[in-house]
Amino acid sequence: MENLYSELKNKIESAENIIIFSHVSPDGDTLGSNLALSMMIEKYFNKKVDSVYAGFLPSLYSYLPNFDRFQDVQNIDKNKKYDLAIAVDVASKDRMVSGTFIFDEAKFKVNIDHHKTNIGYADINIIDGNAACVGVILYTIFKSWDLEIPKDVARCIYTSLLTDTGGFKYENTTPETFILASELVKLGVSPTFEFRACYETKPQSMVQFQAYIVSNTIFYNDGKIAFAKITRSDISKFNATDDYTEGIVETLRTSKNVEVAAILKETKEGFTKVSLRSKTLDLTPIVIDFGGGGHTFAAGCTIKKPIAIAFEKLLNRVQSELE
Numbered sequence: 001m002e003n004l005y006s007e008l009k010n011k012i013e014s015a016e017n018i019i020i021f022s023h024v025s026p027d028g029d030t031l032g033s034n035l036a037l038s039m040m041i042e043k044y045f046n047k048k049v050d051s052v053y054a055g056f057l058p059s060l061y062s063y064l065p066n067f068d069r070f071q072d073v074q075n076i077d078k079n080k081k082y083d084l085a086i087a088v089d090v091a092s093k094d095r096m097v098s099g100t101f102i103f104d105e106a107k108f109k110v111n112i113d114h115h116k117t118n119i120g121y122a123d124i125n126i127i128d129g130n131a132a133c134v135g136v137i138l139y140t141i142f143k144s145w146d147l148e149i150p151k152d153v154a155r156c157i158y159t160s161l162l163t164d165t166g167g168f169k170y171e172n173t174t175p176e177t178f179i180l181a182s183e184l185v186k187l188g189v190s191p192t193f194e195f196r197a198c199y200e201t202k203p204q205s206m207v208q209f210q211a212y213i214v215s216n217t218i219f220y221n222d223g224k225i226a227f228a229k230i231t232r233s234d235i236s237k238f239n240a241t242d243d244y245t246e247g248i249v250e251t252l253r254t255s256k257n258v259e260v261a262a263i264l265k266e267t268k269e270g271f272t273k274v275s276l277r278s279k280t281l282d283l284t285p286i287v288i289d290f291g292g293g294g295h296t297f298a299a300g301c302t303i304k305k306p307i308a309i310a311f312e313k314l315l316n317r318v319q320s321e322l323e
């Protein structure tokens, strides 16, 4: 890896213009990593960097330093040829959406990632499937370049680490996670401030919306199944935006007996968007039957039925799967 780090440094030094890509529907890791790398390149290499994302940019992360530098990839000139394009936390090229073309057209391409499924689509591929987040990899790279990490950069790396480990609790949380967290706190990061900014800034109506949905949850099979419904009238009553549903299904999963939790959301007429979580049951066969996808314990699908019918169909399927 060391030689890849110095090759990357050489490429940055010789580049005139640089673009850094975050993945579509950006999360804390891809945004924090993008900002950290952009700021380091501008500070120490004195190069112009465009920081871009695709899809909806969550304002949740606007507490990050330099957040307003992010540009929607759709506003980037497609004819501009970059000397260097770097993708951070982008598991596959198509996750840059319309940015894929700009990435491909760049003179030199770099892929920095921690997804085990990443096939290595660039000229340099710095992939560490065991890293908790891309922020960890960047920290190692900056150290190998022998550069001091300013507090603002440390804060961005901290958000990468905090969000990708689910607040230091997912299985990717290792001794190295805490060593890095310790280093970042020594650089001036306040864990209290970052936690509050990241997790305790919901709008009041979002807290009330979530409580309302949770309180109307129906439990089945001795509490092993928890199904919550979100109708279009609930959405308009609370003026809920797309992000309002985030975290509800995880709340249902916190009930001791719950094995499978689901949120069913009425989208447009006759369509129901489903988000599923489980503790031990493999959800993939269920969602595949409904045309969806995902991971073993976290998956989703859209059922082309009105919410009441979708609810019954999915419940029957989950119940038979649990028997």
Ligand SMILES: [Mn+2]
Binding pocket: 029, 030, 089, 114, 133, 134, 164
């Ligand atoms: Mn990540």
